[in-house]
Amino acid sequence: MQSPRIVVVGSLNADLVVRTARFPQPGETLTGSELAVIPGGKGANQAVAAGRLGGDVTMVGAVGDDAHGSLLRESLSSSGVDVTRIARRDDVATGTAVITVDDAGENTIIVSPGANGTLTPDRIGEAWTALDGAGVVCLCLEVPIDTVLETARRGAAAGALVLLNLSPYGPVPEELLQATGVLLVNEHEAADLARVDPEEAGWEATATALRSHGIRRAVVTTGAAGSVVIDGEADPTSVPSPTVDAVDTTGCGDAFMGALALRLAAGDELVDAARFASTVGSYAATGAGAQASYPDQEQLAAFLEQR
Template identity: 45%
Template sequence: MSAKVVVVGSLNMDLVARAQRLPRPGETLAGDTFFTAAGGKGANQAVAVARLGASAAMIGCVGDDAYGLQLRNALEVEGIDCQGVVTCAGVSTGVAMITVDAASQNCIVIVPGGNGLLVPDAVARFDGLLQAAQVIICQLEVPLPTVAWTLARGRQLGKRVILNPAPATGPLPAEWFNHVDYLTPNESEAEALTGVAVHDQASALLAGTRLLALGAGKVIITLGAQGALLITPDGHQHYPAPVVKALDTTAAGDTFIGGFAAGLVQGLEEGEAIRFGQRAAALSVTRAGAQPSIPRLAELLP
């Protein structure tokens, strides 16, 4: 069976420490707990797609080490097509070092490892997966030329293209926008892309309108506990977030993206797909870790 959603992106092993607060520069803190978990924005989104009812394939690179083997196995257990996950000799698998405080806020340092070897030719080798997909998802944890190539190829093939611009450190190349059906930044990413400080619906609308003007098809700005704002050429719609007590926000955005994509390919209307992604993300923040926190479809059914 061909995958309906193909994710082109990163695979990381997450090394997670919990502490009462985040350390200041030069400070050493005593932590409370430590664990490792499969992560990486690309892999997280693929897992969310698969757990939430749609077929998924992953295109990415890992190192020839124990973490790489663990990450591939974690995807295969979920039924994800891993023919596009390439093991690269002589390089480490990507890692993310994550500290989470008592308020469930986090700070993350990422070492790309194998993710840095996902060049355009590496994606082109698996063009058959792209051709068979309904939705293609990209993020920014792999080389930007690879993201650019994949977005353009997705548009050329007439696929629905989702770009999650994370982590965003500044404006995107102008030519990218016309290839994107759904641009999905959070508040800080929207600010990095537009220069607009996003802190509520009004500022999100201003940022989203600017992104539309740059050429994005539609924009969904996720606002954490304030929900999500969909901005389209025809208007905008706010979607309130389910109210939960957050434990760990790691992978909440990835869960939303995967849930949204899974909803689209399962025939949900756009707004319904957003709500579906929100419900999945809300459940994910009540649990620790990246992929371990992502819920399954049965947990969201009435």
Template identity: 40%
Template sequence: MTRRSGKRAAPVTVIGSANIDYLVRVESAPAPGQTVLAGGLRKAPGGKGANQAVAAARLGGTVAFVGCVGDDDDGAMLLRELRAEGVDSADVEIISRQNTGLAIVAVDRFGENSIIVVPGANFALTETRVARVVRRAEPESLVVLQAEIDPRIIRTAVRTAGQIGARAVLNLAPFVRLPSEVLAVCDPLVVNESEASALLEAPVDSVDAARKGAEKLRRAVRSVVITLGAQGAVWADADGGGTVVAPVPAEVVDTTGAGDAFVGALAVRLAQGAALADAVELGVAAGTFAVTREGAQSSYAMAADLTAVGAPRLSG
């Protein structure tokens, strides 16, 4: 696929989770039966869906978010933050008698994180509402999903996107089993090493293994991306495949939400009509930028930030 010429970028609809992150700094994550002291606690907007929406909006995407929050202070905070970032939140439903989703994120001295998610209102999203929203989307738009929501929602959204001619981008995180006919529509399916390993039922523990895994997964999906953290990402589609090496960050501060930064940037670039290789390159740059800053949404780049570090230039 080549970049759109003389056309505006396609809109991006992100369907997924919105959480409040409770971030704690620890020397190391606790082992079973162990208690550790945290160096601090910070509350911030998160959730894989909201994260990806914000990451895409910061890079100039026309982004709408579809999800649910509770009728509480946390939900009100999430809605304020989405609107402040330029994300259309008209299709975020406020659910009474439900708590807003939350995540407890422990970040160790190396910047690596361990996360526990309590879905809360995120699981109140219904198939009927999601199908209605996706049917309103433009045929060339992108529908972006993750797996912190009920798997039935993913199935409905992907199938409906396929019916109207929209492009379904699925970040299968955390990993859940989905029917093969749902995966077949994904363009791309985005997974990390552990999620790819679960799909393939074989270890994906090196760049070479990821390349071979991407080739195998490509037979079941329209295109695939396997992210490899500090090693970058590999991709495969109908035109071939390749590897994008990640630049070395000056310092790894916090890896929380870096994968979501990748997906948001990837979606923006695809919405402009870029080839998958180009979109993956921008995604790797966005993910690398994110790990040099604390938190999830607070760490995401603006377009000028990525241009400054040599990433592909975003079109208007």
């Protein structure tokens, strides 16, 4: 039986990627690899990750009427994602992300919003109907905050689970946090939001602080170590990730988010969904780029069999 539909309301970016041995110091010029233009954006990445693994996924977003926009739509469509609710804007370019990747697989990213900035509540129009009957609604902060908040309101009112990735991190309305069914953050974002350092105070104190914001369910990613699941009043649970030789960590968090949404839509408990998502995120680190490194069901099965 097909799991309930996943709706991603978020960003689509063309990733402009250059690899370099190390990151430059301020004022320093380094020689890098050939420029690669690949499909990305946190929202689109999440949609592709879930779509490739067999999810019923709809993407709501905006691109420019340009080659980068066509590239993004094609990548989503070929991954099984419904792209009919992606608007084309003829007055602005598709969003872009300038990414550098070093020899250790770490990355730096600068985003130019482009068409993503036009995804305001009043311009979504008929695309709001995508939320009707949705099981999970995925959100991030690469589109206007008014849109994120309005989507959370509508998604929660429609009975969907609102899954919010608080990234790129910044202040958000308390109403958004309270409308969120499951929050996804990394350990640094969790510490800033809770005003409690998990390493110093422990995860119980962090969970208590998050509950004071109305957040009762959260997954906190902890890099290569995996994640920590906070689910209601239960003790926080550590979920390890498979150990891999990282090639490129670009988009691994989005792969985690998409996989988490997939399993939550299928009815998994949060800790089981996080365990599955950790595996998908680890797989993504073994390949270059974001969407290009995401597995389909067969590839993930082979990866698991090796372990």
